[in-house]
Amino acid sequence: MEKEEKSLRSYFTAQWKPLAVVTVSGIIYNVGMAAGPWFEGQLAQCLLNILEKKTTYFTMVRLALGYVLTIFLVQFMRYLKRLYVRKFANRTILTLRSQLYYALLTGQKQTDIGDVMTKALSDADDCAEGMRKFTTEIFDTGVVMVVYLCMLFAYDWRLTLLVLIFPPLAYVLAAGLKKPVTTSVANAKKATGELNKATLDRTQNALTYRIFGVEDSQNRHYERYLKNYEQKQIKAGVLINVAEPLYYIVSSISFILIIYLGGKNVLGQGWQAWNLAAFSTYLACFGKLAVKSSHAANLFNAVQKAEVSWHRIKPLLNQEAAPTKQVAKSGDLQIKDLAFSWDQKPLLQKVSLTAKPGQIVGITGPVACGKSTLGRIFLEKIPYKGSASLGGQEVKDLLDKVVLCSYQGHQPQLFSASIADNITLGQKEDLTLDQVLGDADLTPDLKEMPNGADTEVGDRAQLLSGGQAARVALARALYFKRPLLVLDDPFASVDEDTAQHILAALKANYQDRITLLISHRLEFFPQLDSVLYLDGDQTRFGTHAELIAESPGYRKLFEGGEPNAK
Amino acid sequence: MPSKKASPIKVFAKAIGHYPGLTLCLILVIVLDVVAALAPPLLLGKIVDSLTTTSAQLLLYSGLAYFASLLLTKLLEAVREGMITVWGEKLTHEIRSQMAAKLKKLPASYYAQEGSGSLVSRFVNDVDTLEDLFSSGIVNMIADLASVIGIVVVIFSKSVGLGILLLLFLPIVWLFTVKIQQKSYRAQLDNREAIADADRVLPETTANLLTIHLYRAQSFMKHHYEKILKRSFDAMQQSNFCDSVYSPVVIFIQAVLTGLMLLLASLGGPWQSFFGISAGTAVAIIAYVGQVFTPLSSIGMEIQNIQAAAAGSQRIANFLSAEERPEETESLGNNAKAERSNSHPAIEIKDLTFSYPNGKKIFDHFNLVIREGEKVTLKGRTGAGKSTLFKLILGLYAPQGGSIKILGQDVQTLPDSQRRQLYGCVEQTFQLIDGNLGEQISLRDPAISDQEIWQALETVGLADAVKKLPDGLNSHVTNATFSHGQMQLLTIARAISAKPRLLLFDEITANLDRETENRLLKALERASQGKTLLSISHRTELLKDGRIIEIKRNNHN
Known part of the structure; x- marks a missing residue:
């Protein structure tokens, strides 16, 4: 990924093509805006001339045709400008959203789902909307204001200088309102995030709330967030909406001067000699300018709103992306005197084991013996002491560069996609989908589903049973060939026949990797190549028969008792 | 639609x-x-x-x-x-x-x-x-x-x-x-x-x-x-x-x-x-x-x-305007409350027929009676209908035929206000809500006092762990606050905080090592004292004195 810091400007430069179309069509359109009033004046004049028999009907036909064609050209330019500005904004939303999503994929884990959602959805939209408005108004306000200003100066430059004192005052007012507007918009955004979080909580846990009969309490709780949201939105909305009329009032103080001084011009007592038409045109022109300048002040706020959003998402977009790691090479696993303390209490001690590809190592032990933690040292960096090496390289160091294992944990971690997609994740591996489906004993389940492996698992795998979801996760762990296969409690929610089927498949078809089978169901352990019994300083490694002979704790556990029970 | x-x-x-x-x-x-x-x-x-x-x-x-x-x-x-x-x-x-x-x-x-x-x-x-x-x-x-x-x-x-x-x-x-x-x-x-x-x-x-x-x-x-x-x-x-x-x-x-x-x-x-x-x-x-x-x-x-x-x-x-479930009936509930001390079975399932909208038939004229104080375990292959039966008992799904009564009351029309005193359900996984520790257990139910929350924590053996937290019941809870086993204990505390007469345990031993499982079973034993207990399990040896009921596809016993 590119290293340079992302700025709002970069989204403009990235799309210079549509913006070039916008610029050309925008300038032609806005300069052409003056053509309409000019033609309309000519049309009225022509009608007067025809009525007074000074010209012929043919002149009117030519003029009307010219008028319609000119408007067509100008409006076509307007269409191009509008379409491309929107294209630009739409593309920006797409880019922003997918960049935010990529940040989520590669960055640190975000705990605040509701906030991530608001950021991704609402802020990206606000940003793009602010950029669209900014781009539009540069032409519709900027260029048009220049055209109108030229006309005003041409009619009476002294009056124009006086009259132009007031529109800038509107900008001063806008600047004064900047802080309260920014604050209230930020507060409203915060309330939106909180409300989204509450919405997520209310809907995702709806069935839990139902079975406990507390839905009324939840609705009352949710109502508090709604109330807060309403108040914050009203405050921000009123400040923004009330601003524009206020700007207009300030700029229209000038009308007093125009009517007084311009009227004197018509009376022949002023700086310039005016007729009625000049008076009307000047007044109309200034009226349009005042409206435009009040829009411009409003635009100021829209840009600010975009800035607030931008500053919220900028850190997310600019955080460093972790590169996708390579898969480690296969090799022997060697653990020697591994120890790990958690919260200053020793959890794992004197752990040693060796395993070659094709072997299955059962890992068990009494409660809180650190079985799951041992499994996780191959997933994430855990500061253990001693050594764990794969193919002669230390696991801790390997984890920075490569992926060591596939893993089935307590949570199935499925996506709202088809069963097949959940297993292959769009990747081609050595094994076929059918093979792993069979090995995870999913084939009988698939026969009952309408679309077989293409059946959707639904949101949070709700369309599968808990056992089916676990076996889909197992099939995925089997599908991806890694030096290590770590299965944390794969038999937790399957019956004995299924468990036996899976174990047989593991032994027959996965000779290319080392399998660590973490389990508290020991009935299958005699069939495994070796067993690691974790129990503090009583930790032992050997074959099942060896441990039965040497380790009273393991023996007791195997016979169904508690190793520590006196 | x-x-x-x-x-x-x-x-x-x-x-x-x-x-x-x-x-x-x-x-x-x-x-x-x-x-x-x-x-x-x-x-x-x-x-x-x-x-x-x-x-x-x-x-x-x-x-x-x-x-x-x-x-x-x-x-x-x-x-x-x-x-x-x-x-x-x-x-x-x-x-x-x-x-x-x-x-x-x-x-x-x-x-x-x-x-x-x-x-x-x-x-x-x-x-x-x-x-x-x-x-x-x-x-x-x-x-x-x-x-x-x-x-x-x-x-x-x-x-x-x-x-x-x-x-x-x-x-x-x-x-x-x-x-x-x-x-x-x-x-x-x-x-x-x-x-x-x-x-x-x-x-x-x-x-x-x-x-x-x-x-x-x-x-x-x-x-x-x-x-x-x-x-x-x-x-x-x-x-x-x-x-x-x-x-x-x-x-x-x-x-x-x-x-x-x-x-x-x-x-x-x-x-x-x-x-x-x-x-x-x-x-x-x-x-x-x-x-x-x-x-x-x-x-x-x-x-x-x-x-x-x-x-x-x-x-x-x-x-x-989406279709709504049947309304709870508060008045009927009150009548039932008076009757409850009479000899209604804890759970009475009569002629239950249920199939999913996709046509998969799970129950066909299924009958089951569980007396008050009984400990019953449901057994069967994954997908046989154990969890479905739970959902039916909880009133989440409506049967196509037959009836399910808890202590004489139809679960479809059971009023919310009585639900928690009648039964508590230990869900398969702990559903973490957006709230502090106390709220995880009370689910923001004002009827449940702090004292009852502590009592529930005591029963499941989590009180000491919670006392160690800097903010006690007000601590913000995330997925990292507790271990997997402790989360499961919280699920039990949530279920028993309102002192229900019937406990439902869904796959109680799933995902746990043996000691945690034992702690859980002991917590469950304490929690279910004097109560009716219905649980789902894949293994039969867990509840020694209980009755075991086999659930098969197309149940019609």
């Missing part, structure tokens, strides 16, 4: 009905504003007419008067805008409250079908579109339409022929508007659907980051997300086209009309009486034509908002 005809109008009417005073005030301000807006041009006309005959002194007063009329108009506009905001926010608040109330009435199957992503989208995105509409579009449109009628009347009074010509053009503009609207509407619907799907991907990704990193699925997920975004992008391009093309076409039609009017007006001869106007009137009519199309094209500008809101409100209306 909606059971009866879902009308967005009804939704609005109901919400507006909650704020009659505010709505009346808003209407009053709008009327005042429309009337006041007529004043400045009128005043300006008078000033222009008298310009050649006036004095400098009078000019100054005219200028001040004109400014005063502008000030009044704009102040009223500011008040109007402010009130629209307040009104819009109150209405959207009301609609969201109604939607929250609806959540309670939806059957459990709705949640499985729709998924939380699209529910969230209904609450967030769809209501947002309404909020946008309330805060700008709708009110201004009404004022605009009123001014269109005024202008048509004025032009007719100047020239009947030109008036008729104008009336011929209005339907053209109208038809064009409708056509664009339809196209835009379809695009908006597609966009909303795509956005709802995209919303679902985010929380899912957060929860499954480990898997994504492990299987190097970053680019798959990015592709997956972008595919959904692209759908939204394409739909947006459609509606952008509509949005861009509308207003330029309308202004072009306006130019054609203006050109045509002046051509007809300058025909002279026999047409003079029908189309003839003076040059002054021509200037006025050109201005009027501009004015009559401006409101129409500003409606066009709002097309996107209006269409989005129409699509959003239709979905909200569908949601609000």
Whole structure:
């Protein structure tokens, strides 16, 4: 990924093509805006001339045709400008959203789902909307204001200088309102995030709330967030909406001067000699300018709103992306005197084991013996002491560069996609989908589903049973060939026949990797190549028969008792 | 699918009905504003007419008067805008409250079908579109339409022929508007659907980051997300086209009309009486034509908002009229309460027949009686129907035939207020809610005191661990606060905090090591003392004294 810091400007430069179309069509359109009033004046004049028999009907036909064609050209330019500005904004939303999503994929884990959602959805939209408005108004306000200003100066430059004192005052007012507007918009955004979080909580846990009969309490709780949201939105909305009329009032103080001084011009007592038409045109022109300048002040706020959003998402977009790691090479696993303390209490001690590809190592032990933690040292960096090496390289160091294992944990971690997609994740591996489906004993389940492996698992795998979801996760762990296969409690929610089927498949078809089978169901352990019994300083490694002979704790556990029970 | 005809109008009417005073005030301000807006041009006309005959002194007063009329108009506009905001926010608040109330009435199957992503989208995105509409579009449109009628009347009074010509053009503009609207509407619907799907991907990704990193699925997920975004992008391009093309076409039609009017007006001869106007009137009519199309094209500008809101409100209306589960019956509940001490079985299932909507039959005339105080374990292969039976007992699904009674009460009509005292359910996984530790257990139920929470924690053996937390019951709980086993114990504490008479344990031993399992079983033994216990298990040895019931496909014992 590119290293340079992302700025709002970069989204403009990235799309210079549509913006070039916008610029050309925008300038032609806005300069052409003056053509309409000019033609309309000519049309009225022509009608007067025809009525007074000074010209012929043919002149009117030519003029009307010219008028319609000119408007067509100008409006076509307007269409191009509008379409491309929107294209630009739409593309920006797409880019922003997918960049935010990529940040989520590669960055640190975000705990605040509701906030991530608001950021991704609402802020990206606000940003793009602010950029669209900014781009539009540069032409519709900027260029048009220049055209109108030229006309005003041409009619009476002294009056124009006086009259132009007031529109800038509107900008001063806008600047004064900047802080309260920014604050209230930020507060409203915060309330939106909180409300989204509450919405997520209310809907995702709806069935839990139902079975406990507390839905009324939840609705009352949710109502508090709604109330807060309403108040914050009203405050921000009123400040923004009330601003524009206020700007207009300030700029229209000038009308007093125009009517007084311009009227004197018509009376022949002023700086310039005016007729009625000049008076009307000047007044109309200034009226349009005042409206435009009040829009411009409003635009100021829209840009600010975009800035607030931008500053919220900028850190997310600019955080460093972790590169996708390579898969480690296969090799022997060697653990020697591994120890790990958690919260200053020793959890794992004197752990040693060796395993070659094709072997299955059962890992068990009494409660809180650190079985799951041992499994996780191959997933994430855990500061253990001693050594764990794969193919002669230390696991801790390997984890920075490569992926060591596939893993089935307590949570199935499925996506709202088809069963097949959940297993292959769009990747081609050595094994076929059918093979792993069979090995995870999913084939009988698939026969009952309408679309077989293409059946959707639904949101949070709700369309599968808990056992089916676990076996889909197992099939995925089997599908991806890694030096290590770590299965944390794969038999937790399957019956004995299924468990036996899976174990047989593991032994027959996965000779290319080392399998660590973490389990508290020991009935299958005699069939495994070796067993690691974790129990503090009583930790032992050997074959099942060896441990039965040497380790009273393991023996007791195997016979169904508690190793520590006196 | 909606059971009866879902009308967005009804939704609005109901919400507006909650704020009659505010709505009346808003209407009053709008009327005042429309009337006041007529004043400045009128005043300006008078000033222009008298310009050649006036004095400098009078000019100054005219200028001040004109400014005063502008000030009044704009102040009223500011008040109007402010009130629209307040009104819009109150209405959207009301609609969201109604939607929250609806959540309670939806059957459990709705949640499985729709998924939380699209529910969230209904609450967030769809209501947002309404909020946008309330805060700008709708009110201004009404004022605009009123001014269109005024202008048509004025032009007719100047020239009947030109008036008729104008009336011929209005339907053209109208038809064009409708056509664009339809196209835009379809695009908006597609966009909303795509956005709802995209919303679902985010929380899912957060929860499954480990898997994504492990299987190097970053680019798959990015592709997956972008595919959904692209759908939204394409739909947006459609509606952008509509949005861009509308207003330029309308202004072009306006130019054609203006050109045509002046051509007809300058025909002279026999047409003079029908189309003839003076040059002054021509200037006025050109201005009027501009004015009559401006409101129409500003409606066009709002097309996107209006269409989005129409699509959003239709979905909200569908949601609000979705089929509801049977209502709880409080009075019946009270009767049953009195009877409860009599010898009703804890659970009585008679002739239960149930199949899923996809036709998979789970129970066929199934019967089961569990007496008070019994400990019963359900056994069977995955997918045989153990969890389904639980959901039926919990009243989440309605059986197609037969009945399920808890202590003599039909679970389908069991009132919420009694639910927790009757039974507690230990769910398969701990559902972490957005709240502090106390709330994790009480689920914000005001009837459960801190003392009861501590008692529940004591029973499951978590009290010491909680006392060690800096904020005790007020500690914020995340997935990292407790170990997996402790989370499972919290699930039990949640289930027993209201001291129910019947406990349901779903797959109690899943995902736990043996010692935690033992701790859990001991906690369960303490918790279920003197209570009826029904549990799901894959292994039979766990509850030594209990009765074991085998659940098979197509149960009909």
